[in-house]
Amino acid sequence: MLIANVRSSAFDGWTKWLKANSISLEQVPTIRTIPPRSERARPTPLSEFVNFSEAIVRETRNVAIPWLVGLNYSMSSMGELGKLIQTSKSVGGALRHFVNYFELLQNFTDISLEVDEQFTHLNYRILDPNIWPRHHDAMFSLGLAAKIMRSGIGDDWEGIEFMFETQQNEMIGNINKVVNAPCSFGAESNTLRFPTAFMDAKLIPRSDSLSRSEINSSLAAHRRYQPLSERIATLVFRDLGRSAVQQDEVARQVGLSGRSMRRKLSIEGATYQQVLDECRMRQAVFEFRTKPDLSLTEIALRLGYSEHSTFSRAFARWSGISPDAFRRNLNKCIN
16 A cells, blocks of 8 residues: 655755744654755655644644745755746746646645636645644645745735635634635645636746756656556545546556556556555545544445445455444544
């Protein structure tokens, strides 16, 4: 199953901002030692990075930190993607680069840009259901997008709104005041919504930055070494609860025929059904944890099962107990 990673250089902007604002990591005893600068080009488990951002807010009680780190983040810490963004002549071009090549920074993530005549939505969510909470990582990531926007529109924040996947009572502090915009909670994705006219705002491009062909080569190399089962799991998690997950469509999106996909999975010692079942069960646990009011029937439908009983049998085979019993045990641990 896929292991979610992030570039270790993602820590750079955090440590720089914390130091500049006289916040010592010794004040956050729950944080493990972060990777030394000499190892920042290597990937770090995404769960560790998210725990890092959550712990800082929890221990300092300052919900603004992830947002401010994002707004003040150095493009150089984004590696090749940062260089490409700096070639952009408009906010829209820069945001498209940010979305299209985000995979080079962090995998197992669903990030998209939806543009219509009036409003544009930049959507972001981590797909690994084992990583939760992840509220402040979302504020940091949307802060990166806001940094790109502000380089073109300045402080003109009129018409901007935020949506977060967490519930409001799980966040610390007044988020509306932190981002200086209306916020809503309990959404399907973390979203920055802004007037589409902002996409045309001009940027001053740098001529010494990365070319599109260079970063495309990097992305192709990145994907070449990623197991097929991980690429499939990413697509399955992205669509569970949102649209029907069809094997032929998954094959098409990974650039293979259904037969070739099954053959390559067999070489890895897996089957499509095994990947799908594992994703469904892990997502079910996430739904239990984050949507306590959903019935088992509703969860079964969200996961693509036509009947509650089919889901219950599959879950019992996977976990050893019924979904009802699992949910009760989970609630006891949470409470």
